[in-house]
Amino acid sequence: MKIIPKEIKDIERLQKYERIFQKLLKNEFFSKPDIWECGESKGLIGRIINILLEEGSIVQQGKVTFQWESSSMDAYKKEWIASVRPSHQLKRLRKEERPREKLLTYGSSKLTTPELLAIFLRSGIQGKSAIIIANDLLTQFGGVKGIFEADKEELMESEGLGEAKVAQIKAVHALAEEYLREKMESVSKVRTSKEVFDYLYLTMRDLKKEIFKVIYLDSASQIIDNENLFEGTLNASSVYPREIVKSAVHKNVASLIFVHNHPSGDPTPSESDKAITEDLVYACNLLQIKVLDHIIIGDNRYFSFADEGLIEEYNRNFVSIKERRG
Numbered sequence: 001m002k003i004i005p006k007e008i009k010d011i012e013r014l015q016k017y018e019r020i021f022q023k024l025l026k027n028e029f030f031s032k033p034d035i036w037e038c039g040e041s042k043g044l045i046g047r048i049i050n051i052l053l054e055e056g057s058i059v060q061q062g063k064v065t066f067q068w069e070s071s072s073m074d075a076y077k078k079e080w081i082a083s084v085r086p087s088h089q090l091k092r093l094r095k096e097e098r099p100r101e102k103l104l105t106y107g108s109s110k111l112t113t114p115e116l117l118a119i120f121l122r123s124g125i126q127g128k129s130a131i132i133i134a135n136d137l138l139t140q141f142g143g144v145k146g147i148f149e150a151d152k153e154e155l156m157e158s159e160g161l162g163e164a165k166v167a168q169i170k171a172v173h174a175l176a177e178e179y180l181r182e183k184m185e186s187v188s189k190v191r192t193s194k195e196v197f198d199y200l201y202l203t204m205r206d207l208k209k210e211i212f213k214v215i216y217l218d219s220a221s222q223i224i225d226n227e228n229l230f231e232g233t234l235n236a237s238s239v240y241p242r243e244i245v246k247s248a249v250h251k252n253v254a255s256l257i258f259v260h261n262h263p264s265g266d267p268t269p270s271e272s273d274k275a276i277t278e279d280l281v282y283a284c285n286l287l288q289i290k291v292l293d294h295i296i297i298g299d300n301r302y303f304s305f306a307d308e309g310l311i312e313e314y315n316r317n318f319v320s321i322k323e324r325r326g
Helices: 011-024 032-036 042-054 070-080 099-106 113-121 130-141 144-149 152-156 163-186 193-204 241-250 271-286 310-324
Strands: 029-031 058-060 065-068 211-217 223-231 255-261 290-297 302-304
Touching (some): 011 042, 011 070, 011 130, 042 065, 065 070, 099 113, 113 130, 113 163, 144 163, 163 193, 193 290, 193 302, 211 241, 223 241, 255 271
Parallel strands (some): 255 290
Antiparallel strands (some): 290 302
């Protein structure tokens, strides 16, 4: 048996091999889809598996399933998991190849997601670099979104994380949300529902309860302010048009945009959502305040009442009722 050596001069290729072997050596039995979760190319994974098959380190059990030969698995674990040689740590990288230095020199676009996360982790543990730990976390939680959504206890159970690193992860999440909030407030003019969604998505998609937000705009559609007015399960009895109108008059606004989230991830409006929106359009029309849109944010998608023609329909209904009443 020949062991695939760790003496790979190309440091990025070494890191790819490390990520693949972290997955390969996790269980005695594995399948190709299991290994694909590490995020590396299927071509490279296939080549490594073929080498292991040719040398007899693994045997094929099905079309895409394999089993380690016991002594080979032990040997590879010693080489790729248990080894504490300096080549496995970030400090072995040339200075310009380290994630922090790459970020400062070339910008974030030149770094992979594991490298960006490794900057916050700062250091690895015995046998695992910060990048390997970062990659494991991304796999375990299904990406950055999953890491940010995880609670403290879940993160603390992950290998390589302690209170300090969990605090750093929570802090960067909070800073990202604050950045997006400030960016939304700095927008000079709102033009489309997609713009509103892009600015608010990351701060509203993971909320565990429904939040009803009002965006206040002047006559040039520039944002004056935005605030969360209601929270909880939204229905006609929990969203008060008079409170919204009162706040709009106080701020001397010309138009409004309503935004709320669906924790289920499905942005399809309920009958209650439609009734609330229609009531708000009627109430605002009485004071000549325009309702530009009501946007419901789900999981990576949204629903716009304006884009679907419902705001226009509610305005027509209001005019029709007003005309009938003389």
